[in-house]
Each structure stands twice: as C-alpha cells, then as structure tokens.
Amino acid sequence: AKDINEASKQFRVMNPALQIATLNDDANFTMEFQIGVGKGYVDADGHRRIDSPIGTVFIDSIFNPVTRVTYDVEPVSSAKGSLDRLVIEVHTDGTITPENALNHAANVLIDHFSQFVSEEAEPVLKIVEEIDEDVLRIRDLLDSSIDEMELSVRSHNCLEAAGIERILDLVSKEESVMLKYKNFGRKSLSELVEKLGEVGLSFDMDVKRYMLETDH
Template sequence: MANKVIELNIDFNPESKSENSGSFSLQPLERGYGTTIGNALRRVLLTSIPGAAITHVRIDGVQHEFSTIDGVKEDVADIIMNLKKVRFKLMDNEPDKIELSLKGKTVFTAKNIQDASDQFQVLNPDEYITEINSKGKLDIELRIGIGKGYVPAEENDKPNLPVGTLSIDSIFNPVTKASFNVQPVPGAKAPIEILNLSLCTDGSITAKDAVSYSATYLRDHLMYVEAIADPSVLEISDGLSEETMALRNLLSQTIDEMELSVRSYNCLQAAGIKYIHELVNKEENQMLKYKNFGRKSLTELIEKLDSMNLQFGMQVDKIMAEEV
C-alpha cells in the first residue's frame, strides 16, 4: 500500500479517568489486517503479560478444600474462591509468603493481606474473604507467585510442600478484558479499515503499557520469521568480531527480554529506558534518582545484568556506533 500513513490514536475511557482502561485506534490498514493484528494483540494481552497471584494456601487444621472451620462463616472452598479475586502488584520479582493470624470478631478482607507485607501492593483491598465470629480463629499462610495467563491448581502443585498446603488456580494476567472490532474507513475509495482495540487492566500495568508490551512481544517473535529470507537479521557480521557482534546484539535487545518485575519494568519505561544498552550506560547511583525506583529494584537489575555478563557503567556507546 503506497504512501501508507499509520496513526495510533489513544483515547482513555472518559468514564473512569484511569489509565487502567483505554481504547486505541490504528488506521489505515489494508483489508483483513485489522482482524489479523487485532487477534494477535488480544491473544498476547490475555495470555502473555506477567503478573502476580496467590498460588498456595495453608490453613491450620485444614487438610482439603472441602473442610469447614469453626467460627468462620465461609467454608474453605469459598475462602479460596475469594482469595483468587485478590489482585497484586509486586514491588520486586520475587515470590512472597505471608502468614496471617485472625482471632475474634473480624471481617477478613484483602487489606489484611496488604498489612502483612510490603513486598506487594494489593490493588483491591476491600475484596471480601470471610468473616470470623467472636469465638473463631483463622491461621492462614499464603504464597504469592509470578506467572503469565491462567495456571490451574495441578500445575502449581510442587513436591515437598508443607503438609496441608493447597495449590489453587491462579490468574496472573493483569489484563482483565480485551476486545476489538474492525470498521471500514469512512469515505475511503480504497478497501482500507480501522482497528479499534479496547482493554482494561487490574491496575498493575497501564492500558497503554500493556498494548506497547504486546506489540514488542510480537515483534521480537516475528524477527526470527523475517530471518528465513533475510538471515542478516540475526547472523554475525564479518565487519566485527564474533564476540563484539554477540555483545552488540545482546545490548540491542529491549528490556522486555530481561523478564523484569512489573514495578522495575514500569520504572524503566517511565525513565525512557527501552533498550539494554541504554540501561548499562547508567551508573547505579543514577538509577536510584528515578521516581519509584528503590534498592530492591536496583538489586534485581544488578542480578539480571550479572546473569547476562553485563553491569552498570559499561559505557557501550562506541560498540553500538561501530560500523557493521
């Protein structure tokens, strides 16, 4: 399609003024590509963005989910059902385990979970879990993990878990709804169309970042398909040593490839750091000056870079500028 101009118009839902929901329009697209791109983006949005959820529950005196607890209103199955609804935003990329002991007349909500740890943010603190009467007691342990999409209880099951630990279904995906429709461009003579994409998130990532992450995820996979006809996309060039070219290829990757926690990823995005070479050019003390970027995020990045044989303060501008 000659002289095609792509416009991305972002319009957040005016009803909520929140960046957690938004609608996006992409135009003009050749006929059929609205559905092609819409399906691909929707699939990634609903299955491939990392998030956090409760993976295991252990309650004192309980051996299976069909039990009841004296002095507690809901049975264990209903308690687990309510725990699945709690949404998290992890502050680092590490799983967390918390213990709660509730006694006497108490309404157990997600806020009690928030109060027990500073490793995450509970996004729906008012979510009801159960109610305990004046003679009741509930000692409960929760394990919060990191993953993608929906993971059934059987896949969360691990050997050597403490006796009485129940594996539960986990919904990690931060995108709660995603849909699209395709319409013809009004008044256009050519068969071109508009893709309209709408989505909502749980608040652990903005709608805008979710769409951007999904597009990057698809692009990184399609690069290998492109290499079928154009191997130069991936191959080592004769113009540079194999080691230098390998380092350059590594530095050219986006931070998405580092599989960071949502918090660290969002901090880097807000700081305008999109590529690994931009990250390693920074000094450690520079990173701590960015908004919401703390010691735990810095430790995570140091460990991730070390696993890639990289570090902060590398000064790689010359490598990136060398002729291929």
C-alpha cells in the first residue's frame, strides 16, 4: 500500500504495510479502487452493488481507527480519603487522535445511558457529610505508616517487633501498655509523645470520629 502514497499526494494511506498484491519484475499492474467511509467491520458482501463493473473484487473493510485500548484503576490518596483514578491508554491508526476517539466514545456512552433517564423521575437526593479540614488531616495521619514519623532506629524497631505498623495502631494504645513491650523504655516513650504532639496526636486517643466505615 505504500506504493499508493508514492503515486499520489492527494491522500495518504495510513497502513502502508498492507499487502495488496505480489508482482513479478516484468508484471504490469493497473488497479482502480473505491474509497468509502463506515463504522466497525464490514465484510465483502456488504460492499456488493448491482451496478459494480465486471471484475470488481470486493474485500472486507475495517473502519475502526482505534487499534488498542487498555485501562487501569489506581488508588489515589487525598485529603478526602482513599479515591480511585481511572487511567485509559488509547492507540489509533493515525486517522483520529486518541483524545478525539475517547471523546467520541464518551458521547456515545452518554447517549446510550440517556435512554434510561425519565423526565418524570424524582431527583436523587445527595447526602454530603461535611467534615472539617482538621478531621481530614488527622484521618490521613492515622492511616499513615510509622515510617513517616522519622523515629530513632531503636523506637522504630520496637514498634515493628510489637506489630505496630500504622499511626492508628499507635495512638490507640495507652502509655502504660507501651512500656510493657520488650526493649521499650521511657526514652522511647518520650520520643513518641513528642512526635505525636507535633502533629496534634496523643496516646489513648478516641479515633472513632476520624474513621470511615471501611476502617473498622
């Protein structure tokens, strides 16, 4: 098909690697072809017309400009809690940009779903829980790893040995309980009290108001 691009500058074949025919060195080949537009896949019979010239060879057509689509859902941390992000990768044959292809697909999807919308349907009430910024900040802190506290090696190792991985696990305990852990002394306790105080946390906290239902 690349030979067509070389013979004419009026249009461009986007799949030049397509094999049309195999010719010998002394072959003389002349071809007239018809260009059309369509959607999806159309087999050869779908192109047949009564007035087509004798000798016309009908072939299957693939009008889909999108060659490959992949998607992935990634977790995203934010001040509003754990969210998901949709990542879509679109590849086309060059006749349309991936952005335009995605935009067209979105409009088709909207059009399909609009068939289920009734003008007489009662509006859905949206219940939004208003949470102040401090609650959101502490919620994120509680879900953080103890690694983010930048503790001394001794204190960090003691917490790991005790199975304390998140700050939530730490602030849920009393100071007296912490002193019962192996190799955990007053110095380590003072360090933790100071580190927690810097971000507005403390031992034996009531964390219920900061937790989502999925955290229980």
